Amino acid sequence: MTDAQKTAADTTLRAPGESPPDSRPAPVPLLEPREGIPPVTATPEAFAEVVAAFAAGRGPVAVDAERASGYRYGQRAYLVQLRREGAGSVLIDPVGVPDLSALGAAISDAEWVLHAATQDLPCLRDIGMVPDKLFDTELAGRLAGFARVGLGAMVENVLGYALEKGHSAVDWSTRPLPEPWLRYAALDVELLVDLRDALEAELTRQGKLEWARQEFAAIAAAPPPPPRKDPWRRTSGMHKVRRRRQMAVVRELWTLRDQVAQRRDVSPGKVLGDAAIIEAALGLPPNAHALAALPGFGHRMGRRQLEQWQAAVDRARALPDSELPQPGQPLNGPPPPRSWADKDPAAAARLTAARAAVTALAERLNLPQENLIAPDTVRRLCWEPPAGPTPEAVADVLAGHGARPWQIELTAPVLTEALVANGS
Numbered sequence: 276m277t278d279a280q281k282t283a284a285d286t287t288l289r290a291p292g293e294s295p296p297d298s299r300p301a302p303v304p305l306l307e308p309r310e311g312i313p314p315v316t317a318t319p320e321a322f323a324e325v326v327a328a329f330a331a332g333r334g335p336v337a338v339d340a341e342r343a344s345g346y347r348y349g350q351r352a353y354l355v356q357l358r359r360e361g362a363g364s365v366l367i368d369p370v371g372v373p374d375l376s377a378l379g380a381a382i383s384d385a386e387w388v389l390h391a392a393t394q395d396l397p398c399l400r401d402i403g404m405v406p407d408k409l410f411d412t413e414l415a416g417r418l419a420g421f422a423r424v425g426l427g428a429m430v431e432n433v434l435g436y437a438l439e440k441g442h443s444a445v446d447w448s449t450r451p452l453p454e455p456w457l458r459y460a461a462l463d464v465e466l467l468v469d470l471r472d473a474l475e476a477e478l479t480r481q482g483k484l485e486w487a488r489q490e491f492a493a494i495a496a497a498p499p500p501p502p503r504k505d506p507w508r509r510t511s512g513m514h515k516v517r518r519r520r521q522m523a524v525v526r527e528l529w530t531l532r533d534q535v536a537q538r539r540d541v542s543p544g545k546v547l548g549d550a551a552i553i554e555a556a557l558g559l560p561p562n563a564h565a566l567a568a569l570p571g572f573g574h575r576m577g578r579r580q581l582e583q584w585q586a587a588v589d590r591a592r593a594l595p596d597s598e599l600p601q602p603g604q605p606l607n608g609p610p611p612p613r614s615w616a617d618k619d620p621a622a623a624a625r626l627t628a629a630r631a632a633v634t635a636l637a638e639r640l641n642l643p644q645e646n647l648i649a650p651d652t653v654r655r656l657c658w659e660p661p662a663g664p665t666p667e668a669v670a671d672v673l674a675g676h677g678a679r680p681w682q683i684e685l686t687a688p689v690l691t692e693a694l695v696a697n698g699s
Contacts, residue, residue, distance in 0.1 A: 300435065302431045302435055302436055302437035303435060303436050303437065304436075304437045305430075305436045305437060305438055305439075305462055305465065305466070306439075307458065307462075308364055308458070308461040308462060308465050309363075309364075309465065310363050310364065312366075312454065312457050312458050312461055313363065313364050313365050313366050313461060314366070315354075315366045315367070315368050315451075315452065315457065316365055316366065316367045316368065316371075316372065317367075317368040317370070317371030317372060318371060318372070319372065322367065322372045322375075322377075322378070323377075325362075325365050325367065325378065326377050326378050326381045327381075328361075328362040328363075328365075329357065329359055329362045329365075329378060329381050329382050330381035330382070331361060331362065332359035332360060332361040332362035332382075332385075333359070333360045333361045334359065334360045334361075334385070334468065335359070335385060335386040335387070335388050335410065335468050335471060336357055336358070336359045336382050336385045336386070336387050336388065337356075337357060337358040337359070337388045337389075337464035337467035337468050337471075338355070338356070338357050338387045338388065338389050338395070338399070338404070338406075338464070339355070339356045339357075339389065339390070339395065339460070339463045339464050339467070340352040340354065340355050340356070340395045340398050340399055341353055341354040341355075341356075341447040341460060342398055342447060343446050343447045343448040344444075344542070345444070345542050345544070346446040346447075346448060346541070346542055346545075347446075347448050347540055347541060347542060348536045348537050348539070348540050348541060348542065348543070349537075350397060350398050351369070351398055351401060351402075352369050352395075352398040352399065352401070352402060353368075353369065353370065353447035353448045354366060354367070354368060354369070354447055354452065354460055355367040355369060355375065355399070355402070355404070356460050356461060356463055356464045357378075357464060358464040358465065358467065358468070359382070359385070360468070364461050364464060364465065366457060366460060366461060369402050370448075370450070373402060374402065374403050375399075375402045375403045375404050376402075376403025376404070377403075378403075378404065379403050379404040379405055379406075383406075383407055384407070386406075386408050386409060386410055387406040387408070387409045387410070388409070388410045388412065388467050388468055388470075388471045389409060389410075389411055389412070389467075390411070390412045390413050390426045390429075390463075390467065391411070391413040391414075391426075392409055392411040392413075392414070392491075392494055393411075393494060396494070397499065400499065406495055407495060408491070408492070408495055409491050409494060409495050410471050410475070410487075410491055411490070411491055411494060412426070412429060412467065412470050412471055412474055413425075413426070413429070414487070414490055414491070414494075414646075415471075415474040415475070415478060415487050416429050416474065417642060417643055417646050418478060418483050418486055418487050418490070418642050418646060419474060419477050419478055419481060419483065419642075420481075420641035420642055426438065426463065427440055429470060429474075430466055430470060433470055433473045433474065433477075434466055434469060434470060434473065436466060438462055438463070439458075439459050439462065441455075441459070442455065442456045442459040442460075443459075481641075483642075485681060486679075486681040486682075489679040489680060489681050490646075490679065493677075493679055505526075505600075506529075507525055507526045507529035507530065510525055510529055510549050510552055510553065511549040511550070511553075512549055512550060512552075512553035513525065513553070515553055515557065516553065516556050516557065517602075519596075519599040519600060519601070519602065520559070520591065520592070520594075520599060521556040521557060521559065522556070522599070522600045522602070523591035523594055523598075523599050523600055524552075524555055524556040524559065524587075524588055524591040524592075525552055525553070525556045526591070526600055527587040527588065527590050527591045528547070528552045528555060528556070528584065528587050528588070529552060530587075531583065531584070531587045532546050532547045532552070547571065547584070548571050550570065550571055551569070551570065551571020551572055552571075554569045554570050554571055554572075555569060555571075555572070555584070555588055559588070559592065560585065560588060562585065563578070563581040563582050563584075563585040566581055566584060566585050566588065567581055572584065608651070608654070608655055608658075609622075609654050609655060609657075609658035609659070612626060612654060615658075619658070621697065621698055622657055622658050624697045624698075625657040625660065625693065625694055625697045625698075626653070626654065626657040626658075628693035628694075628696060628697050629653050629656070629657050629690055629693040629694070630653065631693075632689040632690060632692065632693045633647060633648055633653060633686065633689070633690070635689075636685065636686065636689055640685070647682060647685065647686060648673070648678060648682050648686045648690075649676070649677075649678070651676075652673060652676040652677070652678055653690070655672075655676055656669065656672050656673065656676075656690060656694075657694070660672075660694050664691050664694040664695060665691065666687045666688050666691045668691075669687045669690050669691045669694070670683045670687040673686065673687060673690075
């Protein structure tokens, strides 16, 4: 048993949602990995040794990935960290070794332990790492009722150790990576399996382990999300843009910015800020001189850059009305709830009752209501309820929207009651 496992056995350290008792000892700073900072694996030969070691290892595999969000284009992984009993910890450079599928295959029979798995799985998938089964320590913390579920908070509250917090938002595309960053990265997987074991015990104590297993299986089986339709509509400040011609300017500038960012491999925000795009859309500048006077297009921007942005504005200004974007996006599902009272007062009443029922049930179970049942699923059910709702009919609707069996078992009765009480 490791020191972390011994610490986790102290039940005073894992009382979900409660403040630490005065008698609780201060967290122990975790300063160095157990075997020291591992060398960065960046060659095919070194990678082959890692694959062999992890294939021969035992038990779950702790997995983490570091991206360069805010610095580089896209969400690719620039460092992958793993730890397994019998193999120790490794740091892999996906720039030097871009295909990790051999490692993924070598540990395919193991449970992968990740924190906030949905954040890392897309970039891991891109380099050939796809788990068959996983344990998400963040989601486990939510289901167990912990108020703070960041990795540092969980390690501190559950295991009694303090992780370094200083390098989470650095530019991980930097080469070579500084030693303090590598130490931070290695420590992120140092106690992940210990945390997993302690959380499994807590979920078992609360009778929630099967819920967690169903959630983890759903994450592992989920296909990659489809490309987002009209991503330019998510430009920050878009709510200020009312006219279709202005929306066309946002679309043209966003598209050009994305092309430039991809070509230069930098974050789009470093090419042109969202605020500048919105200012140009609202101002509809007739020429580069007028554009330069707008916030975000200041004196540090060269003439050539100004002209390329102005050309995008000009393209939007020249579009015929038939090619201008339509306000809003086509709805896939019910309208925004704020409009229900006018559109369908009965549906609004059903939604109010259903939300209250879900909130009350979630409080009794000590878990976030969005983990008990997806809010969008509740909205869809209330907007188009089954005729003469019964628990069985409601359960079918919930299952059709992707609810897991444990969620259906718990929520179908209270949601049925809410629908029946409000005239469905």
